[in-house]
Amino acid sequence: MIEWLDLRVEGDPHPRRFDGPASLRAYLTRVERLPEEAVRLLLERGEVGPPDARRVYRVAPLRPPAP
Numbered sequence: 001m002i003e004w005l006d007l008r009v010e011g012d013p014h015p016r017r018f019d020g021p022a023s024l025r026a027y028l029t030r031v032e033r034l035p036e037e038a039v040r041l042l043l044e045r046g047e048v049g050p051p052d053a054r055r056v057y058r059v060a061p062l063r064p065p066a067p
Contacts, residue, residue, distance in 0.1 A: 004062035010055040017062065024059065032057075 005024055006015040009032075018024040021043055028034045028042070034053055042048040042057050049056035 005059050006062050008058045008060075010049070010057070028057075 002019050005018045005020065007018060007024060007027075008015050016027070018027065025039055025043070028039045029036070034042075034048075034057075038048050038053040038057075041052055042059055046060060047056065047058045
């Protein structure tokens with residue numbers, strides 16, 4: 001089973017969805033160009049922002065809709 005993660009970036013109303021920490025980490029380092037320390041903090045805490053990153057980033061597991 002895939003553990004989907006939603007990434008929300010400050011200023012963007014739409015979350016980006018990833019199939020796990022590895023694909024999220026690749027996106028954050030290649031596209032967002034976050035330093036490794038900011039990526040580590042985001043994955044550990046679920047949120048990172050200034051001064052560790054230039055914008056606020058939040059990540060959370062995708063929650064299925066309630067029945």
